[in-house]
Amino acid sequence: MSEVVxxxxxxxxxxxxxxxxxxxxxxxxxxxxxxxxxxxTPLTGAGGFxxxxxxxxxxxxxxxxxxxxxxxGRKVVLVTxxxxxxxxxxxxxxxxxxxxxxxxxxxxTWASAVTTAVAPLCWESRTFLTxxxxxxxxxxxxxxxxxxxxxxxxxxxxxxxxxxxxSLGVKRCFMMSIQAPFAQPTxxxxxxxxxxxxxxxxxxxxxxxxxxxxxxxxxxxLRTNPDLIYLNGYAPDVTxxxxxxxxASYNGMRFAQSYAVTTKVLESLPHEVTEGVITVQPxxxxxxxxxxxxxxxxxVAEPDSYETQATDWASLVSLSIAKANAATGTAIRDxxxxxxxxxxxxxxxxxxxxxxxxxxxxxxxxxxxxxxxFTDIGDITDCKFRYNKVAGGKFVLLKVA
Amino acid sequence: MTPLTEIxxxxxxxxxxxxxxxxxAMGLTAIYAVLRFPNFAIASHATVGAFAGYxxxxxxxxxxxxxxxxxxxxxxxxxxxSDEVVLKRFRPAGYITTAIASIALTIALENVIxxxxxxxxxxxxxxxxxxxxxxxxxxxxxxxxxxxxxxxAMAALFAFLVFTRMGKAMRAxxxxxxxxxxxxxxxxxxxxxxxxxxxxxAGLGGMLIGLDTTIDxxxxxxxxxxxxxxxVVGGLGSIPGAVIGALTVGIGEELCLLFLSPDYxxxxxxxxxxxxxxxxxxxxxxxxxA
Numbered sequence: 217m218s219e220v221v222x223x224x225x226x227x228x229x230x231x232x233x234x235x236x237x238x239x240x241x242x243x244x245x246x247x248x249x250x251x252x253x254x255x256x257t258p259l260t261g262a263g264g265f266x267x268x269x270x271x272x273x274x275x276x277x278x279x280x281x282x283x284x285x286x287x288x289g290r291k292v293v294l295v296t297x298x299x300x301x302x303x304x305x306x307x308x309x310x311x312x313x314x315x316x317x318x319x320x321x322x323x324x325t326w327a328s329a330v331t332t333a334v335a336p337l338c339w340e341s342r343t344f345l346t347x348x349x350x351x352x353x354x355x356x357x358x359x360x361x362x363x364x365x366x367x368x369x370x371x372x373x374x375x376x377x378x379x380x381x382x383s384l385g386v387k388r389c390f391m392m393s394i395q396a397p398f399a400q401p402t403x404x405x406x407x408x409x410x411x412x413x414x415x416x417x418x419x420x421x422x423x424x425x426x427x428x429x430x431x432x433x434x435x436x437x438l439r440t441n442p443d444l445i446y447l448n449g450y451a452p453d454v455t456x457x458x459x460x461x462x463x464a465s466y467n468g469m470r471f472a473q474s475y476a477v478t479t480k481v482l483e484s485l486p487h488e489v490t491e492g493v494i495t496v497q498p499x500x501x502x503x504x505x506x507x508x509x510x511x512x513x514x515x516v517a518e519p520d521s522y523e524t525q526a527t528d529w530a531s532l533v534s535l536s537i538a539k540a541n542a543a544t545g546t547a548i549r550d551x552x553x554x555x556x557x558x559x560x561x562x563x564x565x566x567x568x569x570x571x572x573x574x575x576x577x578x579x580x581x582x583x584x585x586x587x588x589x590f591t592d593i594g595d596i597t598d599c600k601f602r603y604n605k606v607a608g609g610k611f612v613l614l615k616v617a
Numbered sequence: 618m619t620p621l622t623e624i625x626x627x628x629x630x631x632x633x634x635x636x637x638x639x640x641x642a643m644g645l646t647a648i649y650a651v652l653r654f655p656n657f658a659i660a661s662h663a664t665v666g667a668f669a670g671y672x673x674x675x676x677x678x679x680x681x682x683x684x685x686x687x688x689x690x691x692x693x694x695x696x697x698x699s700d701e702v703v704l705k706r707f708r709p710a711g712y713i714t715t716a717i718a719s720i721a722l723t724i725a726l727e728n729v730i731x732x733x734x735x736x737x738x739x740x741x742x743x744x745x746x747x748x749x750x751x752x753x754x755x756x757x758x759x760x761x762x763x764x765x766x767x768x769x770a771m772a773a774l775f776a777f778l779v780f781t782r783m784g785k786a787m788r789a790x791x792x793x794x795x796x797x798x799x800x801x802x803x804x805x806x807x808x809x810x811x812x813x814x815x816x817x818x819a820g821l822g823g824m825l826i827g828l829d830t831t832i833d834x835x836x837x838x839x840x841x842x843x844x845x846x847x848x849v850v851g852g853l854g855s856i857p858g859a860v861i862g863a864l865t866v867g868i869g870e871e872l873c874l875l876f877l878s879p880d881y882x883x884x885x886x887x888x889x890x891x892x893x894x895x896x897x898x899x900x901x902x903x904x905x906x907a
Contacts, residue, residue: 422880426839484740
C-alpha cells in the first residue's frame with residue numbers, strides 16, 4: 217500500500233517537474249516581471265466623481281513612462297482598487313494591494329476617514345502612500361515618512377487666505393466660522409498671518425449650525441466695523457449669513473470657500489445679495505509647464521486640482537524609484553524629497569526627469585498641482601488658490617495665485 | 618460677547634424668531650392635545666409646506682401670501698393622509714410606539730421630497746429688503762411681514778377654537794375624550810381635523826422659516842428641536858403655552874449671547890427644557906395631568 221502511495225507521489229512530482237520544464241523556456245523568453253504600483257481611489261461613493269479621473273490621470277503618466285522604456289528596465293503596471301469612499305472597504309482593498317500584489321506604493325486615497333484607516337497598514341508594511349485628504353491630523357500620524365499629501369491642509373489654506381485678504385488692502389477683517397473642527401485653527405492661523413501682513417483680525421466668532429437666522433451674530437460682527445468678513449461655513453448657513461449681512465446694509469467685502477458659495481447658492485439668492493462675494497478654492501498651478509503637459513496628456517481643457525495631484529503622484533513615485541534604483545516603499549520614502557525639491561534642474565514631467573536621472577543629473581520636479589515641495593511630515597509647503605468674484609449671479613475669475 | 622446696550626435689539630430678534638417658531642409649535646401641541654402623542658412628523662410636514670409654497674411661488678409665480686396659503690393647505694392634506702395611512706394604525710399600540718412611527722414617517726417623507734427636488738438649496742422668488750431702523754432697533758420688512766402672518770395664524774387658531782363648533786369639539790376631545798364621545802363627538806373626525814390644522818401650521822411655519830432663509834429637504838428637521846423645546850417649555854397640549862414657550866426659547870437663545878459665545882445658542886433650548894421639566898414638569902401653561 218505504502219509503495220503504491222509513494223510511487224503515485226513520485227509520479228505527481230515527476231509530472232509536475234515535466235510541466236515546469238515545459239513552461240521554462242516561455243518564462244525565460246518573457247520580459248522581466250512588470251513593476252506593479254497600487255492605485256486606491258474611490259470609484260464609487262462620495263468620491264466617485266474625482267476617483268476615476270484621478271486613476272485616469274495616473275494611468276496617462278505611466279503610459280508615457282512605459283513608452284519611454286519603463287522603470288528599472290521593467291514595464292510599469294497600475295493595479296487599481298476601489299476604496300468605495302469607505303474606510304472598511306478601503307482597508308480590505310489596501311490589504312490586497314500590500315499582501316497579495318505587494319506594491320511598493322499606494323496612490324490615491326481621497327476621504328480623510330479612508331486615509332486615516334489605510335495609513336497605518338501602509339507605514340507598518342513600509343508601503344508609500346500619497347493622498348489628497350485635507351484633515352490636519354493626517355500628516356501628524358506617526359507615518360515615519362511613508363506618506364505625502366499634495367492637498368493643502370487647513371493651516372496652509374488659512375495662511376494663504378489671510379495673505380490674499382491683506383493683499384486686497386483690508387485693514388479690518390472679521391471671521392465668522394461654523395462650529396466645526398477646522399473653525400478655531402483656521403481663525404488662529406488667519407489672525408497670525410493678517411497681523412504679519414499689516415492687517416488686523418478685529419474679531420472672530422463661532423456660530424451654531426442649523427439656525428434660521430444669524431441677525432445677532434451679524435450685529436456682533438458689524439460692531440467691529442470690518443472691511444471684510446470671512447464666512448467660514450457651509451452652504452446652508454453661509455446663505456443665511458449673506459442674506460442677513462445684506463439686510464443689515466453691510467457694504468464691505470465678503471470672502472468664503474467655494475464649497476460654501478456654490479452655483480446653486482447663487483441661484484437661490486437674489487443677485488444683489490451675492491454681488492461681489494469672493495470665493496477661494498485650492499487650484500492646480502495653471503501657469504506651470506507641467507500643467508500644460510497634463511492638459512495635452514489628458515486631453516482635458518482644464519484639469520482640476522485632483523487630476524493634477526494624481527499626475528504628480530505618478531510622476532513623483534516613478535522618479536523616486538528611478539533615483540533609488542529600487543522599487544520598495546522605503547526607497548521611495550528616502551528619495552522622494554531628493555527629486556522634487558532642492559537645487560536640481562527643474563523638470564515638469566516624469567519622462568523628462570527620468571532622462572536627466574539616467575544621465576546622473578539632479579532634478580527638481582515641479583508639478584501640475586504646485587511646486588511639490590514637502591515638509592518633514594509630508595505636507596506641501598506651497599500651492600496655488602483660485603479666487604473668483606461673483607458678478608451678476610455668476611463667478612468671474614479674479615486670479616490664480 | 619454682546620454689550621448690555623444691545624438687549625432691546627436681542628429681545629426684538631428673539632421675539633421675531635420665537636413668533637415664527639410658535640407656528641409649528643402650536644401645530645405640535647394641538648396634535649398632542651387631541652391625539653396624545655408627540656408627532657415628530659411635524660418636521661417633514663414643515664418641509665412639505667415649504668416646498669409646496671416654493672412651487673406656488675416660483676413655478677406658478679404666486680405672490681407670497683397665496684403661496685403661504687398653499688403651504689398650509691398642502692401640508693394639512695398630507696398630514697391627514699399620512700395619519701390615515703400610517704400613524705392611525707400605530708395609535709392603539711401606545712404613544713411611544715406612535716411617536717417612534719412618526720420619526721420613521723418624517724424620515725420617509727423627507728426622502729420623498731429629496732427624490733423629487735434633490736438636495737440643493739432653493740430660495741423663494743422674493744426680493745430681499747434692507748432692514749429699517751426704528752428707534753435704534755434694526756428690523757427687516759420681510760420679518761415684520763412674517764411676524765404679521767404668524768400672529769394672524771395664531772389669532773385665527775384661537776378664534777377657531779373659541780368660536781366655532783368644530784373648535785369647541787376639538788377642545789372637548791382634548792379635555793376629556795370619554796365625555797366628548799358620550800356627547801356624540803366623533804373622535805375620528807376631530808382627529809382628522811386636528812391633523813389638518815396641526816400639520817397645516819407646520820407647513821406654514823416651514824415656509825415662514827424658508828422665506829427668511831433657503832429651503833432644502835432638511836429645512837423642517839433643522840427646526841424640529843427648537844419647535845419641540847418651545848412646545849415642552851410652554852406645556853405640551855397648551856396652545857397659548859406653545860406661543861409663550863416659543864417666545865421664551867427664541868428670546869432666551871438671543872439673550873444668552875450676552876454671556877456666551879454664539880456656538881452655545883442651541884444649548885439654551887435644552888437648558889430651558891431641563892429647567893422646566895425639573896421645576897415645573899407640566900410646562901409653563903401645561904395642564905396638571907399632562
